[in-house]
Amino acid sequence: MTSTRIFISGFAVLAVFAAWSVTPTLAKSAPTTRGGVYSAEQAQQGKALYDGKCAMCHGSALKGNGPFPPLAGDAFLTKWNGKTLADLDHKIQATMPTTEPGTLTPDDTARLVAYILSTNTFPAGEELPKDAEALKAIRIENTPPQ
Ligand code: HEC
Numbered sequence: 001m002t003s004t005r006i007f008i009s010g011f012a013v014l015a016v017f018a019a020w021s022v023t024p025t026l027a028k029s030a031p032t033t034r035g036g037v038y039s040a041e042q043a044q045q046g047k048a049l050y051d052g053k054c055a056m057c058h059g060s061a062l063k064g065n066g067p068f069p070p071l072a073g074d075a076f077l078t079k080w081n082g083k084t085l086a087d088l089d090h091k092i093q094a095t096m097p098t099t100e101p102g103t104l105t106p107d108d109t110a111r112l113v114a115y116i117l118s119t120n121t122f123p124a125g126e127e128l129p130k131d132a133e134a135l136k137a138i139r140i141e142n143t144p145p146q
Contacts, residue, residue: 032141033085036125038114043124046115049108060146062119072119081142085128086135089113106130 014064031037051060051066057068064070093109095101108132118124122141131137 001114007045030139031137032139032143033117034041034124035119035138037085037138038110038117038122038124038125038128039126040124041126042111042114043118044115046108046111046118048114049112054112057097062116071116077120077140077142080140083140085113085138085140086132088116088140089130089135090132 008066050058050062054071057065057072059068062070062076064075070076078104087108092112093102093104093106096104107130110128114128117128
């Protein structure tokens, strides 16, 4: 009887320990845009860049206009859901602004991505990395937290 109880409580301790040690690993291996992946400062700098280089086409509230797609809201998030920040970063760096593609620095591109995330109401947190490998690991989630 006693030994059974010791066995069961020992198992419970092991199970709790296993859950505790596995959870942070899982959270780390699959970060998403909900996890605070850009800094508030980057988003603020991104806004200045956006207003100067992007707003004339995509609109000052990122809502799009005619042939210019929105960069915030349901349509944008549905389209980009499941893709990674490397995809978004590359799209911007390689093709935007359409009038002078390839002119944005990696820092400025990361700032623009940060501003887009912030306007889509994803939370701020750590600074967004600018290298493609790190950005590839961050998945875009279609539903921002309420
Ligand atoms: C002269 C107009 C113009 C300017 C300026 C411009 N864009 Fe665009 N952008 C477009 C058009 C047109 C498209 C749709 C065609 C395409 O995807 O290439 C687009 C598409 C995009 C997309 C993909 C949207 C989607 O849903 O697939 C992103 C992201 C984007 N632009 C970001 C930016 C950023 C950031 C800037 C500022 C650095 C910028 N654009 C400046 C015209 C513009």
